[in-house]
Amino acid sequence: MAVTIKDVAKLAGVSPSTVSRTCKNHPSISQETKDRVKKAMEELGYEQNNLQQNISMRKIGVVFPKSKTDVYENPFYLEAIKGIGKYCNKKQYTLLVITGETDEELIRSIKASEVDGFIFLYSNIDDLIINYMYEQKLLFVLIGKATKMINDTIYVDNDNVQAAKEACEYLIS
Known part of the structure; x- marks a missing residue:
């Protein structure tokens, strides 16, 4: 055998x-x-x-914020998954969606995932899961602004207030 x-x-x-x-x-x-x-x-x-x-080496984990229901109704997440999926398909990576209602559920799923890296679709201050990622030295990217170890964290963010201001200025002009 x-x-x-x-x-x-x-x-x-x-x-x-x-x-x-x-x-x-x-x-x-x-x-x-x-x-x-x-x-x-x-x-x-x-x-x-x-x-x-x-x-198995060609997987990216996409981590949703913990939620019972409301997060899945937000169209931002569908658009994010669509964009990530399109790029991963081109590079022949598989997406693994990681969801849960509690920090413990998310950490358990992350531990079992066996992926090359993670994309977090959120960023929270003093987040238990992000702290776990740092402790385990796991590769990840945040969508949102890093709130801890800013110089050592890869993140993608936009300024919604500035974007709204510029949109209004454009329309008014």
Whole structure:
């Protein structure tokens, strides 16, 4: 019977997602853990399925703000997904939409996602999930203004007040 990622994880004393991230040389995995996982792979004779690895490596997670219903009714999110999806399709990436009603649900989904990076469709002050992303050194981009570690965070923002002012000035002139 073929050796599985779960077999490697068990021998190395890590989760299957850690083995997967090790195979991708993910920066959130310490060198010590990578070495332990690679040693377990060698001992078991584990061979990566390169096709599966290439497919799984080509995912972007899109994180919605936590909500029970109202956030999904906002047309901004549909337009954002449409734009992100169009670009990801062109680059042959798959989108993984991450939603939840609580911080815990979102973090659990992020942990299990095995994606290359995340796009957050929101930015909140002192957000538990964003703090988790920093702690785990996971790759992410915010849509909205960064409120923490501004010089170390990649974000895309616009100034709605300025945009409204310029629109009014244009119409009045």
